[in-house]
Amino acid sequence: MKESNIEHIRHTLAHLLASAVQELYPGTKNTIGPAIDDGFYYDFEFPADIKISDKDLPTLEKKMKNHLKSWTKFTHKEVSEKEAKDIFKDNPYKIELIEEISKKGEKITLYTCGNFTDLCRGGHCDNPAKEIPNDSFKLNRVAGAYWRGSEDNAMLTRIYGLAFPTKLALDDYETMKIEAEKRDHRKLGKEMSLFTFDEDVGAGLPLWMPNGTVIVEELEKLAKETEFTGGYLRVRTPNLAKESMYKKSGHLPYYEESMFPPMEYEGGKYYLKAMNCPHHHKIFDAEPRTYKQLPMRLAEYGTCYRHEKSGELFGLMRVRMLEMNDAHIYCTEEQFADEFRAVNEMYLHYFKIFGVKKYVMRLSTHDPKRLGEKFVNDPVLWKKTEDMVRNVLIESKIPYIEVPNEAAFYGPKIDVQVWSAIGREFTLATNQVDFAVPARFGLTYKDSDGKEQTPLCIHRAPLGTHERFIGFLIEHYGGNFPIWLAPSQVKIIPVGDAHHAKAVEIHDALRKQMVRVDVDLSDEGFGKKVRQAKTSRAPYFIIIGDKDLAVNKVTLESRDAGQIGQLDQNEVIERILSEIKNRK
Ligand SMILES: [Zn+2]
Numbered sequence: 001m002k003e004s005n006i007e008h009i010r011h012t013l014a015h016l017l018a019s020a021v022q023e024l025y026p027g028t029k030n031t032i033g034p035a036i037d038d039g040f041y042y043d044f045e046f047p048a049d050i051k052i053s054d055k056d057l058p059t060l061e062k063k064m065k066n067h068l069k070s071w072t073k074f075t076h077k078e079v080s081e082k083e084a085k086d087i088f089k090d091n092p093y094k095i096e097l098i099e100e101i102s103k104k105g106e107k108i109t110l111y112t113c114g115n116f117t118d119l120c121r122g123g124h125c126d127n128p129a130k131e132i133p134n135d136s137f138k139l140n141r142v143a144g145a146y147w148r149g150s151e152d153n154a155m156l157t158r159i160y161g162l163a164f165p166t167k168l169a170l171d172d173y174e175t176m177k178i179e180a181e182k183r184d185h186r187k188l189g190k191e192m193s194l195f196t197f198d199e200d201v202g203a204g205l206p207l208w209m210p211n212g213t214v215i216v217e218e219l220e221k222l223a224k225e226t227e228f229t230g231g232y233l234r235v236r237t238p239n240l241a242k243e244s245m246y247k248k249s250g251h252l253p254y255y256e257e258s259m260f261p262p263m264e265y266e267g268g269k270y271y272l273k274a275m276n277c278p279h280h281h282k283i284f285d286a287e288p289r290t291y292k293q294l295p296m297r298l299a300e301y302g303t304c305y306r307h308e309k310s311g312e313l314f315g316l317m318r319v320r321m322l323e324m325n326d327a328h329i330y331c332t333e334e335q336f337a338d339e340f341r342a343v344n345e346m347y348l349h350y351f352k353i354f355g356v357k358k359y360v361m362r363l364s365t366h367d368p369k370r371l372g373e374k375f376v377n378d379p380v381l382w383k384k385t386e387d388m389v390r391n392v393l394i395e396s397k398i399p400y401i402e403v404p405n406e407a408a409f410y411g412p413k414i415d416v417q418v419w420s421a422i423g424r425e426f427t428l429a430t431n432q433v434d435f436a437v438p439a440r441f442g443l444t445y446k447d448s449d450g451k452e453q454t455p456l457c458i459h460r461a462p463l464g465t466h467e468r469f470i471g472f473l474i475e476h477y478g479g480n481f482p483i484w485l486a487p488s489q490v491k492i493i494p495v496g497d498a499h500h501a502k503a504v505e506i507h508d509a510l511r512k513q514m515v516r517v518d519v520d521l522s523d524e525g526f527g528k529k530v531r532q533a534k535t536s537r538a539p540y541f542i543i544i545g546d547k548d549l550a551v552n553k554v555t556l557e558s559r560d561a562g563q564i565g566q567l568d569q570n571e572v573i574e575r576i577l578s579e580i581k582n583r584k
């Protein structure tokens, strides 16, 4: 089924819902009802004595299915502002919409199907009865919503529905939602003491707790190793800079809305950094460069601050401080394809480590009609870089889709979308090719003829930000992190006092090898110790009892695979160390 069809189905179902509401609750005022990502909604003002709740939904749904049978054809007609106002004279919401449409000089159209007519721009199924399977949608919840999202307006009742092309797709979606709730990163983050927020620190400013910090630092270690092997150089830059730099970079004034307000200091303005790029450009520019130094790859887990509206903050997914797996690659045009290919290979390397099986790259390109306005006016370089990027994607057999007219101002952009283990989609990172900003910063290198040239710059951040990436990983693993990332890697449980000495010996041996291991030497009963150890979600448990001591072995149990059995102590240590080292 085409994407557009599902849009049409969802939009049509919003009409169908309004028609059911009209029949069951006469006097209700319809307002607006769009299609959304997983279905549709419609906002209503019900008569004052009617209070709709979730338990009314089955009746409404039944009525919708009933109406659907006779919905075989949409008809529409254009009307004048006066005619439209006459028809909707009892509905101040529609009157407001009609006035707006007519002020914009647009046509006012009414769409009718069955016995129901609504003010609408169109975009429906031609024959809803035939095109909409009557078991592939359902009403799922009721919520309050202000008219047009403003607290100053009336509070309306919003009824949400889910809609998919088939019943199977609807069922799969609902299963995924239930699983996603269990794996909600905010819920697990709290249960596992990974991160917290505090009012005195400020909304959207996450505090990483010791357990979460383990994950942050393991990711940085992975990035450092991978980047070192890839020939990157590490740098460190301040968290703020003067106004003049952000003017040069173009962040001011264009990006000002997304930045924290400036602070006045020593007669000038300082801004918290919203992006690392300008700082890295300054490092490139700090010394004279020659072609022999290129490609130069500068990497930093850089801290950025962004102004996000408080209503849009969401756990780790939408925050005001983020630490980005950033790097900028300065290269010549001849080097570009190889550099871009290496960046893609780095992505694939990471996907393998994290078991990401489904991913796609969205290549955003420019629109030649909007050169000099939305896009830097350099048609030759646009063509060249877009061709290079596209060719590399094709050659590397990476799944990608192309979206015209969505490039960044200064070059093509590649958004990387991945799916978690339960099939939910995340946008993790963006890569950009930049052929304009290096020039604004006056970045140059001497080519082999001694002539000054401007380098290209690739912005890349395969692991995105710690915040978003760890939010993704929490859901992806359902909190059961692989051993190299797990805050607690091994729990040792001696059955009784007689087994403490052996337990401590193994504990110390593992600690010496930097393993995050604990031993439970408390007086609690064995059963309780086991239960407690399991709440840690540690990947391995080592149990030591009489039967183990008798044969000079220990019992190994795995979080994911269950009982492994009696093994030699050194064998257990080897196995754990090797899995950590290989990031299994
Ligand atoms: Zn419509």
Ligand SMILES: [Zn+2]
Pocket: 275, 276, 277, 328, 459, 460
């Ligand atoms: Zn950048």
